[in-house]
Amino acid sequence: MTANPLVEVRGLCVDYRVKRRQRFRAVDSVDLTVNAGETLGVVGESGSGKSTIAKAILGIAPVTAGTIRFDGAELDPHRVRRREPVTDMQVVFQDPVSSLDPTKTVGYTIAEPLVAKLRRTGGERDVRRQVAEMLDRVGLPAAAASRYPAQFSGGQRQRIAIARAFVVRPRLVICDEAVSALDLSVQAQILNLLADVQRELGVGYLFISHDLSVVEHISDRVLVLYRGRVMETGTAAQVVRSPRHPYTRALLAAAPVHDPAQQRRRRELRSSYRVTPSRSLPLGDLCPYTHRCGFAVGSCFHQRPVPQETDEGTVACHRHADLPPYAAGDLRHEARPATAKGGR
Ligand SMILES: Nc1ncnc2c1ncn2[C@@H]1O[C@H](COP(=O)(O)OP(=O)(O)OP(=O)(O)O)[C@@H](O)[C@H]1O
Numbered sequence: 001m002t003a004n005p006l007v008e009v010r011g012l013c014v015d016y017r018v019k020r021r022q023r024f025r026a027v028d029s030v031d032l033t034v035n036a037g038e039t040l041g042v043v044g045e046s047g048s049g050k051s052t053i054a055k056a057i058l059g060i061a062p063v064t065a066g067t068i069r070f071d072g073a074e075l076d077p078h079r080v081r082r083r084e085p086v087t088d089m090q091v092v093f094q095d096p097v098s099s100l101d102p103t104k105t106v107g108y109t110i111a112e113p114l115v116a117k118l119r120r121t122g123g124e125r126d127v128r129r130q131v132a133e134m135l136d137r138v139g140l141p142a143a144a145a146s147r148y149p150a151q152f153s154g155g156q157r158q159r160i161a162i163a164r165a166f167v168v169r170p171r172l173v174i175c176d177e178a179v180s181a182l183d184l185s186v187q188a189q190i191l192n193l194l195a196d197v198q199r200e201l202g203v204g205y206l207f208i209s210h211d212l213s214v215v216e217h218i219s220d221r222v223l224v225l226y227r228g229r230v231m232e233t234g235t236a237a238q239v240v241r242s243p244r245h246p247y248t249r250a251l252l253a254a255a256p257v258h259d260p261a262q263q264r265r266r267r268e269l270r271s272s273y274r275v276t277p278s279r280s281l282p283l284g285d286l287c288p289y290t291h292r293c294g295f296a297v298g299s300c301f302h303q304r305p306v307p308q309e310t311d312e313g314t315v316a317c318h319r320h321a322d323l324p325p326y327a328a329g330d331l332r333h334e335a336r337p338a339t340a341k342g343g344r
Contacts, residue, residue: 003036004069004071004072005033005034005035005036005069006034006035006036006038006070006071006171006172006204007032007033007034007057007068007069007070007172007204007206008032008033008067008068008069008072009030009031009032009033009053009056009057009066009067009068009069010031010066010067010069011029011030011031011065011066011067012027012029012030012031012032012053012056012063012065012066012067012068013025013027013028013029013030013063013064013065013066014026014027014049014052014053014055014056014061014062014063014064014228015062015064016062017062025064025228026049026052026228027049027052027053027056027061027228028049028227028228028229029066029229029230030049030053030066030225030228030229030230031230031307032053032223032230032233034172034204034205034206035204036171036202036204037198037202037203037204038204038205038220038221039198039204039205039206039207039218039219039220039221040204040205040206040207040219040220040221040222040223041207041208041209041215041216041218041219041221041222041223041236042206042207042208042209042215042222042223042225043208043209043210043211043212043215043222043223043224043225043251044210044224044225044226044251045210045226045251046210047227048225048226048227048228049225049227049228050176050208050210050225051176051208052228053206053208053225054091054174054176054206054208056068056077057075057089057172057174057206058089058091058174059075059076059077059078061077063077063078070088070089070172071171087113087116087117087168087170088170088171088172089170089171089172089173089174090113090164090165090166090168090170090172090173090174091165091173091174091175091176092158092161092162092165092173092174092175092176092178093161093176093177093178094176094177094178094180094181095181097149097154097157099161100149100157100160100161100164101149102148102149102150103148104148105145105146105147105148106135106140106144106145106146106147106148106149106152106160107128107131107144107145107146109149109160109164110131110134110135110145110160110163110164110167111127111128111130111131111167112164113164113167113168114127114130114131114167114168115127117168128145130167131145131163131167132145134163134164134166134167135163137163137166137197138159138160138162138163138166138193139159139193140156140159140160140163144156144160153186154181154182154183154186155182155183155186155189155190158178158179158182158186158190159190159193161178162190162193162194162197166197166201166203169201170203171203171204172203172204172205172206173203173204173205173206174205174206174208175194175205175206175207175208176208177208177209177210178190178194178207178209179191179209179214180209180210180211180214187214191214191217191218194218195218205218207219211255212239212240212248212251212252212255213240213255215236216236216237216239216240219236220235220236221233221234221235221236221313222234222235222236222239222240224239224243224245224247224248224251226247226288226289227288227289228288229288229316230307230314230316231245231247231248231289231315231316231317232244232245232247232248232313232314232315232316232317233307233313233314233315234310234312234313234314234315235312235313238312238313239313240252241326242326243326244310244315244317244320244323245289245315245316245317245320246289246293246294246295246317246319246323247289247292247293249323249326250292285302285303285304286300286301286302286303286304287300287301287303287304287305287316287317287318289317295319295322295323296319297318297319299318300318300319303318305317305318308320
């Protein structure tokens with residue numbers, strides 16, 4: 001008998017209400033799975049719907065359609081409003097400055113979710129001891145418990161946020177841009193800490209980032225999102241080394257490079273190509289990436305590509321079988337405007 005996936009999302013749609021009674025579809029027909037002890041990386045540029053997926057799983061987004069299962073049981077998408085416990089899922093946010101209450105000591109902050117859980121379960125374990133153990137686990141001294149968040153560096157504050165998330169022994173931790181605000185060396189330390197804790201506790205991660213290199217470092221599998229739709233899924237190695245969707249290739253081409261001259265050329269190229277599609281652009285019958293894709297043809301403009309199953313995942317692109325072999329750093333993968341008439 002195979003175990004249930006930890007999280008299984010099918011056909012998830014989230015609509016936000018915008019002005020004049022209009023609705024805006026931020027997440028459109030998303031399927032995803034996170035297995036116990038595994039990391040699913042979710043990558044996409046700003047506004048692609050990454051945080052909205054996280055909020056839907058946590059029960060705080062206006063889910064319009066689809067199902068979310070946790071360990072096989074279907075979740076009520078509005079459970080937070082109904083004050084149902086969600087301690088099996090915890091979140092680590094990007095900005096520990098705003099996610100940690102500056103008026104509470106670190107010890108109080110870490111203990112808070114544990115106290116809430118123990119109140120419900122009637123447990124009488126020693127909260128102070130568990131807080132000290134968590135501090136030790138994330139590499140902070142026991143004395144940190146009596147200090148305030150402002151007395152710590154950005155990386156240390158993220159360690160405090162991780163201790164708070166793990167103290168209740170969750171089964172899923174959503175990391176929403178959890179290392180994006182940190183310097184590169186501190187990023188690596190926090191990623192290593194997350195990987196160590198995962199190995200020890202068998203927790204599953206939904207790891208959200210706009211940065212494919214960070215996602216590649218920590219993920220088993222990767223899901224690439226654009227305008228609320230899944231463009232490509234696969235193993236981390238496959239998505240990063242042989243991306244099959246033009247959008248994934250553009251994301252990789254947009255990643256920073258070390259050579260300043262090449263970086264400048266890329267920036268100029270990108271700004272000349274950049275087309276920001278209107279949020280009100282109807283997406284029903286076209287590929288959402290068409291307006292920026294260098295490979296678009298007629299069908300891309302009037303036929304929605306459904307994700308095709310491949311050996312290693314899925315790809316939602318009419319042209320994926322015709323794309324040239326991927327070469328890292330090739331600027332042809334950069335986004336450029338295309339039109340239905342001008343499509344190749
Ligand atoms: N409460 C809301 N009401 C209306 N629109 C919203 C709301 N929250 C998010 N959006 C819109 O939904 C889209 C997806 O937002 P979301 O925050 O999920 O994207 P993201 O990929 O996480 O981006 P970022 O990394 O910038 O947070 C965006 O266009 C955003 O403006």
